[in-house]
Every structure is written in structure tokens, then in C-alpha cells.
Amino acid sequence: MNIIVCIKQVPSMANVQIDPETGRLQRDGVESVINPFDEYAIEEGVRIREKAGGKVIVITMGPPQAESALREAISKGADEAILISDKVFGGADTLATSYTLSSAIKFIGDYDLIICGRQASDGDTAQVGPGTAEMLNIPHITYVKKIELLGDKSIRVERIMEDGCDLIESPLPALLTVGKEINVPRISSLKGKMLAKKAVIKTLDAATINADAKRIGLNGSPTQVIKIFTPPQRTCGEKLTGDAKKIAVALVKRLSELGIA
């Protein structure tokens, strides 16, 4: 079973602080990490390989710095890692990113399963997984919380819906997106860290994956960001202090004035 896991390097939310004066993100010293949802995708890929054999290839599209995310993925059990990087990929929206990833996956070839995190924590769109599957012309299933292999030709999965779970069977190859419900990711082992340090990470550029210049980067992106602004920050309204009864009375009075209680 050859598994491709698509990941993204994102700014770590854990350290992001908001400047209370300007309301802007303070990015000084903010480290880059693997998108939290992708941690589950890597873990699930590794678990399937441990059961069914084969290999896990982790790929990412991003600047050269994204290599560190790939090394971390190797330390968590991935076998190979490939960086898809080229200046011409810059400014890609979700459609251009899906196209670029699908072109790289076609170049890599031999795969049975693709696993992605259900969305990235910076963009939050959840669009690249399904988009990539469409461009590869394979089925996809989102919000998967359980994967069961049925031989090497198909899978049965549980897909989280708002009111429960749908059980779906899909032929392979297929693309799945996963979140925190599916597993508890392992921490990197010492051996893994050593492998990660030594790993040779291949880089694929636009020419190598035969990407159509009209479909990549900013020019291949149907959506354009025309304005970016910081929303007004919330500030503390009213402080209610004193003994519990007094606080409760004051709150319920205000809620009833607002027609809530």
C-alpha cells in the first residue's frame, strides 16, 4: 500500500499573540509547524503502512523553508518526503494549489491512497483535498474518522456528519481528509529524529512535474485577494464583581433587558 500524505507548513497558533494596541498579529519569533490536522494524516498513513506494508511519502507545496516540516514528518514515521517548490507557484489559491499537488502526485505515480488534514489552520478552507482528488479523477471522502482496508483494492470509512456518521465504501486509489477524531499522533522517536536529519529530500519544480504555466501560482488562481484588513478587536465590556449572588442578579437583569432570560 503506497500512501501519499499532503501536508502544509503553517505559523504556529500556539505562539501567535495579538498586539493589544493595533490588534495585529505579532509574528516575531513565531515558529512554523506542521498544520495540526496534518499530524493526524501522517499518523494514519504510518499506521496503515505498519499494518499493510508499503511506504508513506509525505509531500508539501511551499517555500524552501517548508523542508523542515517534511523532516519532522519523517521523524514521525514517514518513509520519504518531497518538496514541491518553485517561485512560479507563489500566490496560488486553493484551485492552483490543487492543480500543482495533483501534477506532482501524477509525477510521483504509483499510489493507492492519499491522506490530507481536513483543513489548514491558517487558510481554513478545506478545499485543497477535494480539489486535488477531482484533478486526479479519483474519489474523495472528507471528515473521515475511521479507515478499514478491504484487501488492497478498496476501503470502508466512517465519515463524520453533523448528525452522526455515514459509512462509505470506496475503490482505491482514493483521497481522504482526516481530523483529530481518527487517532492520537505519536511523538517523534529518537531513531525517527536521526532518520529525519539524514533524509535526502527531493525537490520538484514546475518544469519537472510538467505543470501548465496558466494553471499555477497567482495567474492560475481564479480568486484574487483585493483587500486585507484587521477586524476591530473585542475589548472588555462590563466587569461584574462582588459576591456570587450579587453578580448573578446583575447578569440576569442585563440578560432580561436583552430579552434573553
Place this chain on the structure above:
Amino acid sequence: MENSIKILADKCVGCGICESECPFSAISMLERSEEHARKFKLAVIDLNKCTYCGACKQICKFSAVELKKCRPQAEIDKSLYKGVWIYAEQRHGKISNIAYELLSEGRRLAEKLGTFLGAVLIGSNIKSKAQELIDRGADKVYICDDPVFVEFQDDPYTSILTQLIKKEKPEIILMGATNIGRSFASRVAAKIHTGLTADCTSLEIDTVTKNLQQTRPAFGGNIMATILTSRHRPQMSTVRHKVFKEAKIETGRKGEVIEYKVDVKTLLNRTKFLGFIKSAVNYVNLLEAEIIVSGGRGLGKPEGFRLIEELAECLGGAVGASRAAVDSGWIPDIHQVGQTGKTVSPKVYIACGISGQIQHRVGMGSSDIIIAINKDATCPMMQIASYALEGDLYEIIPNIIKEIKSSKSV
């Protein structure tokens, strides 16, 4: 011609505003080389990270950013695309509330554009639901009714909606940012090769170009971005629960029902639906709740959620939780609000014993009113709360419950 961006060294004064403004951390301030006359630092753009969004150009007071965008012309005749559509999501034969919310916003946009509002209904034995959509503002309802659509699956649904879009050519399609909508919309947009903007919180029509201006949060709501799909049609957006108000019912409103002939042979259908396991808690309840009472680490023990549930019940609200409470095993993860859980925007969010780490705030920061109950008056949640209640939640909450009950009985 390629896109280009550069900092004009003779204009840059090294103020660093662009560095802090850049949403992609692509700008850094470097010392200038010695031969240069100026002593100031110089902004340098990392082209590997730059997306040419123009935020730096917009903010620079010294016109030191030169941005040349090379945009190909539209490949299609946009005038052929008419009408605003909403996708009327249904689950097990019942139209989801999100469809009614999209109808009210869709109606407003259609009127601004001077065009019609269409609703697309896909399912099995659902023809009878068309009038509901007309009563709530649809001028046309496109029905794709076939047993193959009894349960949502991406393949056949994508095939049919794509066929319908190619035939009818709508200019705008709004879909719910639900589990179904986020998957379905992404696949359709990729298939017809158009732009899709997720989780829009505001939609406007540009009065000159008639393009749809889609505004959405990024970086967990710390930044808002306005996005256009100016060269492609249709323009597609998804919208979360509760962003727009439900369209009102106008009984007996007139509209056109168009039954689209479904040829099953033309539909992709690679996956197989095997069954549905209903969960005890329907988290739409959480997403659609007007009032949410959430508990966090400050509860100190799983039993704390009994008090949370009691307060929620008393207010007719739903129960939420922070990741800390879920990870402690006090409550199932279906209740989790925040980055790895749900994003909610109720009228009232009551955070009990939740300190308000950014990962939690991104999931509830757009609530109308935030009430925080916490011993620590300095924690982030207390700083952003509309009402910050300082004290022991085990003393305050029972008093609130008592007070509400007595005010109701009056």
C-alpha cells in the same frame, strides 16, 4: 509578463509597518549595505512567501512598494451568466436551515444585480419540498430527483450539479459551509474550474463591475480578506451557519419549479453508501444554537458539566467545551469549540472556567455577546468578554440558575 513586486530603496524609510502588516510573513527589515547613503533599514520581500496580495502597498505611507500584477483576461463571456443560486442542502429528506439562511442573502444579492434567485434541490422524493424554497424567496427551484441521490455522495452530486451549472450558467452560487457543502463545493469548483471562497462572513456586489466581493476571516479571524473571482463564472462561496438570518416565510409565493432530467448513466458513482449511524448528539444543535454554555479546565472535574448542562437547559441553549475539557475526557469531542473543533457564532456565548487561549477564541470570537465566568480576572477570555464575571463558577452559576428560574416564575 510575470508578476513583480519590489521595494523602492530610495523611498523606503525602514518604518517596518509593512513587515507587521504582511499576512504571509514575507517581509523582513534588513540593514542597508554601507555604500548606501541612508541609515534606515530596508524592507526586503521574500518572493518565496509573497502572494502579491498588495497589503504592503496599501499600508505603505511612502509609496515605496511597486507592485505589478499581470492578470490574464477572462476566458469566458461573463454576460452569458445570469442569476444567483443557492444550494438547498437536505439531509435525510429535510431541508437544512442553512438553505433558508442562504435564501435571504441570495435574495438580497439577486435584487442588487436585478436578477432572479434560484435554488438547487438534489435528492430522492423531494419534489414536495420545492414550495418551501419558493415561500422563502426562491424564484426558480431546480429539482434533481432520483433514487441515486437518496444519500449524499460527492461523485453523483458533483456530476449533476456540474451538468446543471453548464446548462443554466448562474453567475453566483452560495452553499453552506457544512460537512457536505465544504466537500461538495470544493469538488464542483475544481471540476468547472472556477474560484471558491470558503466561510464568507459578508457578501457585496461591486456596483461598477458587478463582481461579488467576498469577505472571509483568515488566520483564525485575526485578519479579514476580501476576495474576488473576477475572471471566472460562476463565483462560488460557502457560508457558515448563523452568518445570515433565515428568510421569512411568505406562504403561497409564486415561483417556477424546473425538474431537471437525470440520466443516471452520465453520473459518476464510484463510492458506495453503506449506512448511517445516528449519533446521540446532533452537533448542528451546537452550530445553530442562539445560546451556548461552554465549560473548560476551570471546572476542575467532569461533574462540572452537570452544572453547565443545567444552565444551558435553563437558557434553552447548547453545551460547548474547550479542548482542555475534551482532552481530560470530561465530555465527548463533539462539543469542542475552537480551532480543532467547531466554529460557532451564537447570540450569547457563556465561557465558564475557560481562560481563552487563541485556539479557543478563533472558534467563538464572533459571538454577539460573550459572558466569561472566571476566578482569574486577567485571563484573555475576561479581557474580551462583554460581561466579565469574576469569581468561583461553582458559586456564581447556581445563583444564575436560581435567579433565572425566579424571574421566569414571576
